[in-house]
Amino acid sequence: MSSQKVISRDLLDKPKDCYCQSGKAAEDCCLPILEGRIQASSPEALMRSRYTAFCLENIEYLQQTTDPAKQESFDLELNKSWASKAEFTGLEILASEEMADTGRVEFKASFDFDGESRTHHEDSVFKRIGGRWYFHSGEVFEEDS
Numbered sequence: 001m002s003s004q005k006v007i008s009r010d011l012l013d014k015p016k017d018c019y020c021q022s023g024k025a026a027e028d029c030c031l032p033i034l035e036g037r038i039q040a041s042s043p044e045a046l047m048r049s050r051y052t053a054f055c056l057e058n059i060e061y062l063q064q065t066t067d068p069a070k071q072e073s074f075d076l077e078l079n080k081s082w083a084s085k086a087e088f089t090g091l092e093i094l095a096s097e098e099m100a101d102t103g104r105v106e107f108k109a110s111f112d113f114d115g116e117s118r119t120h121h122e123d124s125v126f127k128r129i130g131g132r133w134y135f136h137s138g139e140v141f142e143e144d145s
Contacts, residue, residue, distance in 0.1 A: 043103030
């Protein structure tokens with residue numbers, strides 16, 4: 001990957017749980033991945049880092065971790081605009097599996113948008129290309145009522 005956006009070290013001013021709700025400190029979870037110091041070791045690690053990127057409005061990271069064949073169609077400005085209006089409130093991993101160079105993660109991401117609490121429920125497919133995991137596609141389920 002080319003230039004990685006550096007995440008504010010303010011995350012580390014005091015021990016802080018990672019936004020992805022893994023129970024780990026950000027420095028021991030998603031922060032090194034977002035800063036490009038290490039690669040995501042699994043589809044779930046990439047999913048968690050992408051959720052954290054949304055929380056931090058690091059939309060460039062989302063584009064960089066999308067399947068290279070699909071990066072050109074990634075609407076950076078639209079995603080930046082949407083993320084700036086959302087407040088992310090939780091991530092729940094429902095299922096996660098890795099099979100050679102393909103993986104999937106089913107998750108629910110909770111957020112507030114326009115004064116309403118919402119849930120994004122998705123089953124995402126990830127592909128390992130050149131030894132690195134990328135988001136490939138996702139099936140979005142109807143929002144829970």
